[in-house]
Amino acid sequence: MLPFIIIACELLTLAASLSVPSAPIHQSRHLGSNILPNRVIAQFPPGTWVENIAVRSNGNLLFTTILPNASLYEASALDCQTPTITRLFTVDTITSFAGITETSKDVFAIIGGNFSLTTGVIKGTFGLWKADFTHGQPPSAELIASLPDAALPNGATTVPQNNHLVLLADSLLNVVWRVDVKKGTVDKAAQFSPESDTSGVSGIIGINGVHVHDGYLWFTNSTATINAVTGDPETSMYRIKVDEDGVAAHDASAEKALTLPSEGMDDFTFGPGGRNIKWIAGNVENKIFAATPDGKYAVVAGASNSFEVATATACKFGRTRRDSHVLYVTTAGGTINGTTEGGKVQAIDTTGFRV
Ligand SMILES: *[C@@H]1O[C@H](CO)[C@@H](O)[C@H](O)[C@H]1NC(C)=O
Ligand SMILES: *[C@@H]1O[C@H](CO)[C@@H](O)[C@H](O)[C@H]1NC(C)=O
Ligand SMILES: *[C@@H]1O[C@H](CO)[C@@H](O)[C@H](O)[C@H]1NC(C)=O
Numbered sequence: 001m002l003p004f005i006i007i008a009c010e011l012l013t014l015a016a017s018l019s020v021p022s023a024p025i026h027q028s029r030h031l032g033s034n035i036l037p038n039r040v041i042a043q044f045p046p047g048t049w050v051e052n053i054a055v056r057s058n059g060n061l062l063f064t065t066i067l068p069n070a071s072l073y074e075a076s077a078l079d080c081q082t083p084t085i086t087r088l089f090t091v092d093t094i095t096s097f098a099g100i101t102e103t104s105k106d107v108f109a110i111i112g113g114n115f116s117l118t119t120g121v122i123k124g125t126f127g128l129w130k131a132d133f134t135h136g137q138p139p140s141a142e143l144i145a146s147l148p149d150a151a152l153p154n155g156a157t158t159v160p161q162n163n164h165l166v167l168l169a170d171s172l173l174n175v176v177w178r179v180d181v182k183k184g185t186v187d188k189a190a191q192f193s194p195e196s197d198t199s200g201v202s203g204i205i206g207i208n209g210v211h212v213h214d215g216y217l218w219f220t221n222s223t224a225t226i227n228a229v230t231g232d233p234e235t236s237m238y239r240i241k242v243d244e245d246g247v248a249a250h251d252a253s254a255e256k257a258l259t260l261p262s263e264g265m266d267d268f269t270f271g272p273g274g275r276n277i278k279w280i281a282g283n284v285e286n287k288i289f290a291a292t293p294d295g296k297y298a299v300v301a302g303a304s305n306s307f308e309v310a311t312a313t314a315c316k317f318g319r320t321r322r323d324s325h326v327l328y329v330t331t332a333g334g335t336i337n338g339t340t341e342g343g344k345v346q347a348i349d350t351t352g353f354r355v
């Protein structure tokens with residue numbers, strides 16, 4: 001007879017392990033701060049930039065890294081005080097992974113290519129890779145399609161009801177690329193202006209996160225402008241109507257849907273469940289914002305001088321009954337008061353969010 005194995009891990013006791021930060025919180029202009037309890041899922045050493053996140057139907061988290069290499073990680077046993085973190089694979093023909101999205105049950109598409117903070121992007125190196133979990137853990141990444149004309153495909157999503165169509169926000173060209181993962185074909189779903197010059201070391205980062213919601217393609221735009229009244233930087237989220245194949249009408253233009261006092265909105269998500277709240281990773285603001293459809297917003301995690309969600313890059317809600325209210329955030333870390341921390345994955349309990 002086999003011995004009976006009892007303990008898999010030390011379980012979380014929620015109230016005790018969720019910590020409320022003591023750092024002073026920056027006041028946002030509308031609802032003020034509504035800081036929610038949060039805890040660490042994974043902490044990486046300096047030099048690791050965690051960029052994007054997807055959630056498997058079994059509840060495990062998948063997340064990608066831009067630095068130090070193009071790796072896909074999985075977090076499991078999220079109920080444990082110390083969840084299990086596994087590096088599933090690294091693609092060594094490129095330097096970085098960015099957006100990740102689920103294209104059919106337990107099959108994910110990941111955009112990646114060569115990107116460096118010092119030398120910029122290398123056009124022609126980007127491709128969409130597949131991680132297929134339907135036969136167990138994916139042994140390696142498979143290339144689905146190359147994007148020779150893309151400059152910096154960044155945020156990724158799928159078209160509702162047509163999940164084999166992946167939309168990718170190109171942050172330098174301000175193009176939304178569309179990849180049909182069944183056929184391996186690439187075309188443009190939308191083209192905005194301006195088309196940044198990609199020959200230099202660093203172009204201006206424009207469109208960033210993209211998601212289809214209520215018949216619109218919503219996207220964040222990381223190009224900050226200065227508010228004429230307050231003198232502070234601000235960035236906006238836009239939306240544009242798209243058809244059921246994810247394509248914007250040729251003559252349609254995007255409308256501004258939300259402006260936040262931030263220097264660079266990154267990826268975002270809607271939820272929890274059917275709720276129509278936008279949860280936005282504030283990148284260099286070191287914050288997570290939540291915004292209601294009527295434009296009210298609050299800071300729900302982090303602060304400019306806090307590591308809690310330093311350089312927040314993306315966020316997604318859990319998919320199990322136990323964690324459908326938990327927002328999982330990826331970060332790139334950063335340097336605060338002379339101390340440097342690496343990227344991480346943080347869990348925010350949004351139960352207490354009130355507007
Ligand atoms: C990728 O980076 C991770 C984290 O630093 C490291 O553990 C791993 O060995 C690297 N993989 C390759 C193939 O370089
Ligand atoms: C892209 O990065 C990989 C990994 O560092 C490297 O082997 C490859 O030569 C690079 N490709 C180009 C075109 O620079
Ligand atoms: C992004 O914002 C900048 C600054 O406001 C603006 O010039 C640009 O047209 C915007 N891009 C898109 C695609 O909305």
Ligand SMILES: *[C@@H]1O[C@H](CO)[C@@H](O)[C@H](O)[C@H]1NC(C)=O
Nearest residue numbers: 023024305306307336337339
């Ligand atoms: C950085 O310094 C400020 C001012 O002393 C302090 O309020 C803040 O908590 C510090 N942050 C970190 C992460 O050390």
